[in-house]
Amino acid sequence: MSYYDSSDNKIRRKKISSSNSNKIQNKENIINYENKQENIINYENKQETSRINRKEIDENFELEKEIFYNKRDKKRQIRYHIIRKCLTILLMLTFVGSIFASLLVAVSVKGVPDVTKDLIYNSYVSQNIVPIDEIPDDLKYAIVATEDKRFYKHKGVDSRSLARSVVNNILSESTQGGSTIDMQVSKNLLTSEERTMKRKIRDMYNAMKMNKIMTKDEILGAYLNNIYFGKASYGVADAAKTYFGKDVRDLNLGECAMLAGITNNPAKYMQHDEAKRRQKVVLKHMYDQGYITYDEYRAAVKHPTPFKSEIE
Numbered sequence: 001m002s003y004y005d006s007s008d009n010k011i012r013r014k015k016i017s018s019s020n021s022n023k024i025q026n027k028e029n030i031i032n033y034e035n036k037q038e039n040i041i042n043y044e045n046k047q048e049t050s051r052i053n054r055k056e057i058d059e060n061f062e063l064e065k066e067i068f069y070n071k072r073d074k075k076r077q078i079r080y081h082i083i084r085k086c087l088t089i090l091l092m093l094t095f096v097g098s099i100f101a102s103l104l105v106a107v108s109v110k111g112v113p114d115v116t117k118d119l120i121y122n123s124y125v126s127q128n129i130v131p132i133d134e135i136p137d138d139l140k141y142a143i144v145a146t147e148d149k150r151f152y153k154h155k156g157v158d159s160r161s162l163a164r165s166v167v168n169n170i171l172s173e174s175t176q177g178g179s180t181i182d183m184q185v186s187k188n189l190l191t192s193e194e195r196t197m198k199r200k201i202r203d204m205y206n207a208m209k210m211n212k213i214m215t216k217d218e219i220l221g222a223y224l225n226n227i228y229f230g231k232a233s234y235g236v237a238d239a240a241k242t243y244f245g246k247d248v249r250d251l252n253l254g255e256c257a258m259l260a261g262i263t264n265n266p267a268k269y270m271q272h273d274e275a276k277r278r279q280k281v282v283l284k285h286m287y288d289q290g291y292i293t294y295d296e297y298r299a300a301v302k303h304p305t306p307f308k309s310e311i312e
Contacts (some may be wrong), residue, residue, distance in 0.1 A: 117218075
């Protein structure tokens with residue numbers, strides 16, 4: 001029997017083999033353990049790194065937020081100071097302006113006679129007076145719709161119309177007046193035609209006084225009986241005779257609208273072709289403001305409405 005085949009040798013080889021296997025297994029276990037430990041350490045390191053990064057991000061975010069709010073607060077403070085300064089300046093200008101305006105009004109109305117009905121009636125230009133209730137409604141509506149559409153709503157001075165005229169005169173080359181019918185009565189009967197601030201203030205003052213002692217129809221009657229229509233005609237009675245050879249009470253819608261249009265610029269609209277063009281504008285105002293129907297508007301526009309001079 002050979003040495004390698006002996007029983008003792010076989011047992012010894014088995015033990016060696018088993019021992020080698022155990023050693024290998026132990027090594028693998030150690031390696032696995034070390035790998036696990038390394039993974040754990042790596043994981044913990046990653047977690048720690050992540051926590052540090054989040055902390056840095058949070059700190060950066062808080063810093064940026066603080067910077068943002070600081071900038072916003074500074075802008076607000078600057079804006080607040082600018083607004084406060086502007087308001088202060090505005091209040092000062094308003095205060096100074098009110099004082100100046102008060103002085104200007106006081107100087108302008110100094111010596112102005114007390115407005116009464118007798119003062120107005122005694123100042124009439126025309127001798128041919130028509131009572132307001134005998135003047136056709138179409139003529140009254142035509143004048144109001146064209147000259148002062150808020151006539152029955154304001155108390156002599158229309159702040160909207162004044163503001164609109166100021167803006168228009170500043171922003172455009174055309175001029176626009178802000179006078180109400182009440183103010184025009186004052187200009188025609190109580191003050192003058194001069195273009196001054198003093199006269200304008202007096203007209204406003206007189207217009208407000210008129211509204212305290214007269215009805216709107218009485219004021220409108222004073223206007224219609226004295227307004228200039230061209231061709232030496234003052235008041236609606238003379239104008240009706242001059243242009244249409246009629247009593248004012250007999251005027252139709254087209255004729256009323258044409259007379260109302262002439263008052264805007266008598267030198268221009270006393271010519272029939274110009275008066276006809278202006279009449280269409282007046283009729284459109286009347287229709288837009290609900291004084292006439294569409295059928296009435298169309299019929300009056302189509303009718304030639306000749307002047308007396310055109311017929312003769």
